[in-house]
Amino acid sequence: MSIKHTEQLFGEGVKRSQGGQTRRYNLLAAKLIAELIKNSLGPCGMEKMFIDVLGEVTVTKDGATLLRKLDVEHPAAKVLIEASNAVDNEVGDGTTSVVVLAGALLEKAEQLLDMGISPSIIADGYLKGLEISLEILQVIAQISNNSDKEIMERLATTALRPKMMSYAISKQNNVPAKIVVDAVCSVTDFANNQVNIDDIKIEEKPGNMSDIQLVKGVLIDKTIDNSAMPRRIDNAKILLINEDLEANRTKMDAEIRISSPRQIQGYFDKQSLMIRSKVQNIINSGTNVVISQKGINLLAQSYLAKAGIISIRRVKENDLLWLEKATGARIVRDLDNNIIFDEYLGYAGNVYEKFVGDDKMVFVEDCKNPKSVTILLRANSKRLLDECHRSTLDAIGVIKDYIIKPSIVAGGGSPEAIIASRIRRQAKSISGREQIVIQKFAEALEEIPLTIATNAGMNVIDTLVQLRSKCALAVPSNGKVSWYGVNAIERKVEEMFSSAIEPSLVKEQIIKTAVEVTNLLISVDDVLMAKQTMNIHTHADGTEHSHAGGDKKHDHYFDKLGKKQRPMHHYY
Numbered sequence: 001m002s003i004k005h006t007e008q009l010f011g012e013g014v015k016r017s018q019g020g021q022t023r024r025y026n027l028l029a030a031k032l033i034a035e036l037i038k039n040s041l042g043p044c045g046m047e048k049m050f051i052d053v054l055g056e057v058t059v060t061k062d063g064a065t066l067l068r069k070l071d072v073e074h075p076a077a078k079v080l081i082e083a084s085n086a087v088d089n090e091v092g093d094g095t096t097s098v099v100v101l102a103g104a105l106l107e108k109a110e111q112l113l114d115m116g117i118s119p120s121i122i123a124d125g126y127l128k129g130l131e132i133s134l135e136i137l138q139v140i141a142q143i144s145n146n147s148d149k150e151i152m153e154r155l156a157t158t159a160l161r162p163k164m165m166s167y168a169i170s171k172q173n174n175v176p177a178k179i180v181v182d183a184v185c186s187v188t189d190f191a192n193n194q195v196n197i198d199d200i201k202i203e204e205k206p207g208n209m210s211d212i213q214l215v216k217g218v219l220i221d222k223t224i225d226n227s228a229m230p231r232r233i234d235n236a237k238i239l240l241i242n243e244d245l246e247a248n249r250t251k252m253d254a255e256i257r258i259s260s261p262r263q264i265q266g267y268f269d270k271q272s273l274m275i276r277s278k279v280q281n282i283i284n285s286g287t288n289v290v291i292s293q294k295g296i297n298l299l300a301q302s303y304l305a306k307a308g309i310i311s312i313r314r315v316k317e318n319d320l321l322w323l324e325k326a327t328g329a330r331i332v333r334d335l336d337n338n339i340i341f342d343e344y345l346g347y348a349g350n351v352y353e354k355f356v357g358d359d360k361m362v363f364v365e366d367c368k369n370p371k372s373v374t375i376l377l378r379a380n381s382k383r384l385l386d387e388c389h390r391s392t393l394d395a396i397g398v399i400k401d402y403i404i405k406p407s408i409v410a411g412g413g414s415p416e417a418i419i420a421s422r423i424r425r426q427a428k429s430i431s432g433r434e435q436i437v438i439q440k441f442a443e444a445l446e447e448i449p450l451t452i453a454t455n456a457g458m459n460v461i462d463t464l465v466q467l468r469s470k471c472a473l474a475v476p477s478n479g480k481v482s483w484y485g486v487n488a489i490e491r492k493v494e495e496m497f498s499s500a501i502e503p504s505l506v507k508e509q510i511i512k513t514a515v516e517v518t519n520l521l522i523s524v525d526d527v528l529m530a531k532q533t534m535n536i537h538t539h540a541d542g543t544e545h546s547h548a549g550g551d552k553k554h555d556h557y558f559d560k561l562g563k564k565q566r567p568m569h570h571y572y
Contacts, residue, residue: 092397
């Protein structure tokens with residue numbers, strides 16, 4: 001169809017590109033994304049630094065984190081980024097691996113297209129390869145007990161070692177991994193294989209990375225309200241309230257008409273009486289710690305201090321919910337003339353205030369059976385703290401995957417190498433062009449261990465030869481699989497099960513998602529693009545924004561102002 005006919009059919013401003021060239025551009029865009037984060041894979045992978053438009057710096061080797069920050073325009077590249085996010089949301093790890101594998105599959109697809117094999121045959125071959133891979137993975141994966149803490153610690157260590165927390169792991173005898181495992185086990189219902197990772201609070205404070213700790217309760221980034229109150233209470237009875245212990249301000253404009261000084265005194269006396277009544281209810285309940293989401297004025301604080309009660313005000317709503325789960329308390333929302341029964345109170349072994357870095361924080365810990373716990377992360381900078389936070393979430397996600405499906409495989413790219421070896425063997429029994437496609441699928445799987453080897457400074461050809469020969473000779477005996485993979489720390493090909501393990505659920509998700517994305521991109525051969533009405537453009541002073549008519553010559557009010565008067569960041 002000619003350009004003229006296309007315009008008549010679709011209207012003005014619609015551009016169309018079709019055929020093999022369109023597919024090539026899609027494959028190229030996706031491969032560029034894969035190349036961008038390829039060298040972040042594995043324990044020896046490199047960090048990436050991203051500086052956004054506001055000048056905020058992010059240093060990370062987590063694939064999904066970096067890709068989420070990139071402002072990518074090409075639809076094919078966006079598909080790959082969405083795939084990485086999907087894996088992150090589903091299993092919490094493997095975000096870099098899925099992009100590397102998808103990039104390898106797309107590269108092999110391009111080679112197959114050059115051979116004259118049609119996209120539909122490639123897609124069918126990849127689906128067949130996926131089916132065989134999942135069958136092999138199910139056979140070689142080792143089933144275990146989902147409450148085995150030793151395996152959980154090994155899984156957490158494997159997840160944390162490639163990240164910035166590797167230093168703390170190597171110097172502290174896996175203390176960070178043990179802390180993460182204890183935190184997850186505290187909030188897990190093993191009877192139903194259920195774990196809610198939102199019950200784990202993660203606090204960050206500048207300091208030494210070796211000072212990471214687990215609080216069996218909740219850590220609140222607040223101080224005790226009044227210096228007259230105790231700084232520590234043992235065997236705490238905790239009351240959580242969501243009501244003001246201070247004069248309420250009206251939401252609308254209001255005025256009080258007073259004709260004599262007595263009325264002023266009467267007004268304040270009435271306010272004091274209301275607050276005193278609420279505080280007396282609190283004192284009568286037998287509590288010795290009050291934590292409020294709303295305000296507590298000085299009068300209420302003085303009454304509480306005389307009774308030997310600690311109060312903490314303006315606590316975040318999430319902190320109150322975590323406290324509810326950790327201490328067994330129930331939030332009280334009405335203190336007027338109501339008796340506060342014992343079932344509303346929560347319990348903790350200790351409540352105390354302590355300096356953490358330069359700030360004071362309140363520890364509510366040693367709860368009897370906490371269903372919410374806190375991990376306190378320490379590092380020497382905000383950027384490092386953010387990366388430690390992401391690493392901890394990855395480790396928590398990996399342990400959650402294992403609890404849901406207690407099945408494990410070795411790390412170091414060994415599952416991919418074993419699956420590739422067995423697929424290559426099975427491909428000989430498949431007739432037609434699909435055999436070539438499945439062999440290319442096997443080669444793409446090997447890209448994972450080869451990328452780990454490349455990032456560790458190993459020779460790729462030697463590594464490939466050793467991997468293929470050892471995996472071909474490693475015939476399972478008595479059901480035991482020889483997990484040959486790449487040990488990036490030692491820089492050699494060896495049996496990996498004793499060094500690193502991963503949940504098989506993560507591997508399944510990586511292979512499934514990579515194949516789905518690849519088949520989607522190679523199936524597109526026609527792109528219709530309408531003219532954008534919202535045009536992104538940059539002005540002479542560096543101000544970037546988008547709006548209708550942005551492609552035409554225009555100016556804004558700030559173009560006429562002096563540079564000093566212009567807003568720092570201008571958005572539409």
